[in-house]
Amino acid sequence: MCDSITSYPAHLKAPYATEDQSFRFVVELWGGTLQIPEQVAFINQLEGPTQFKGRIDLQHPQHKFWVIMVVAPELTNGLPKVPARYYFGREVAASDRSIIKRYELPSRRYLGPTSMEAEMAFIMCNQAKVSRGSLVFDPFVGTGSILVAAAHRGAYTFGADIDMRVIKLGKKDGGGSAVNVRTNFDDYGLPQPVGLLRADLHRLPLRPGLEEVLDAIVCDPPYGVRAGGRKTAARDYTPRNRDTHIPATDPYQLGECLRDLLDAAARLLRIGGRLVYFLPAIPGYYSPEEVPAHPALTLVANCEQVLSTRYSRRLITMEKTAGYDTSAAEAYHTASGPPR
Template sequence: MNYFAQVSGENLQLARAELDALVKLCPFNIEITWLGRVAKLQAASNPTEFLLDRAALVKRAGILMGEFSHEESIIEGIIDDSWKDNVLPSDRFSVRTICIESEYNQKERVKIEKELGAHIQSITGAKVELRSPNSNILVIILAGRFLVCKSIESKLRHLLREREPGKKPFFHPSMMNSILARTMCNLAGVRPGNTVLDPFCGGGGILCEAAYIGALVIGIDKNWRLLEGARRNLSAINSKYSVIQADALHLPVQTVDHIVTDPPYGRSSSTRGTESRELLDSLLRKAPSILQSSGENLCVCASSDMGLSEMIRDAGFRIGHEIKMIVHSGLVREIVTVNL
């Protein structure tokens, strides 16, 4: 079967990396073909629910019913039985079009929506409902091709916006936003039941997203106020957690499954007298003895001027993903997964 996922366009490299990492977590094989911001997925089982439950940067996903190079082929290109399987007589459905990296005039888009809607209605007996449909047919218009999909919108992205740092019981300016925190957990391959360590946890932004996935989380920080804030945030979501006031240079942890972290940098974070590079270098050298298995189980986000990639290579490790993210004119973040 063929499926699709449309990712966010803010940082395409990061969105693709997240989806690639999640595909590896599926219990069945998935082949990906990228068409800009759209991934075509070929799999024996439907990965849509899993991807929408986990991915921070997937906007929508679903069944890819047909792919055509000409608009005229859309109506006749999908057999009646396929429509009957995907749109039930009791359904209220909508048809809409979106253009991605292509130009298509509004009049032609409306024509496609009306003609395809009437065609589906004549085959299935379902009613067209534009305001509150329970079945969404989406025509994605790319350069030189049309993808006809049964699409489901991401609910997680709304939930992540509701979980932003400023809406948590405790807030600190250094806390990572929920979308990036979830993305980093996905890049590290976090699964429900895994143990996740953040040795620079601050207010617990990363730990909260790992906990929402279903992981057991451990947070370490020298700053008691931030650590107490992390405890408040984790308690609010009824997660299984431990928070420990300790020095990241001397981690009081034996083994974990994943390390996901955002080391201190910038004006609003404090290293308490220890250089950020020293803290990060210490973590990299201790990680192999702490992590229970090999693979891309370590994901770090740091300021690009810290030289994270160079430090990783100097420590003798391979880089999995290496992604730059411009936050503002004075800060570029570097997100890296480490292959231990």
């Protein structure tokens, strides 16, 4: 790392190296602890390579430089080993990591087996550029974990789920009180979703022709490991009692579900709006062609999260870059064949 800093172009280091600049170093080790004397020894090694001539200010430095070391393969918990890595960089902005503790799942009263971890829900919202005033839709809302993160960012939220129990009934918490998606928002003092629908993504009951109304769609589709997808059964059935009737469902294959998801995003997002979702993958067999495409959407990022030696999932970020064109979408789907 010291060699890289030494060989980093001098004109790029110069703006931070003059005598009138104050700075400090922060050293962090992932997967272990560094005692203060070890940190100081490490920092002392940086003096030569950085050539900083300014004043060290631990309280209010103009520039903060981070050294992050990842050197703990034993931390990987059975996952593929992480090679030792060293990062050095200037802090340009800092996130508020205290929110991870505040929103962590064990502190929630309404949880399900697939509730999205708080840190990941915030990462998903960052990828989707969710900000104050955004309108964010999760078509697989479950316990609302992703929308809770979006609401914390100041977004208006809107969710749907095929499971009426999730949307309407919820559960009883340890003290016997009724809890559901809505109480999760109340418990954090967040504004309620603007809408929660019992709806099947395969037959989204939105007005035909409704387009370009959402800033982001952020979701974790059902993909079978813990919660397989269902879609409204094709058989024509007229309910005797519309208030209590729960429609029959059929299995919803992942390929079909993702095609519907991309098509809904291509229709409902504004230009520049983003779709962020998780795609399951098997390390070793995965190939980038597995990531579904759509003529109105452009892939922005595809990041792997390794879950075990056998499973991983990929956080896919797409941006709407063209208006929805029904015939272009149909031609594209016909050319790519039935969803797999």
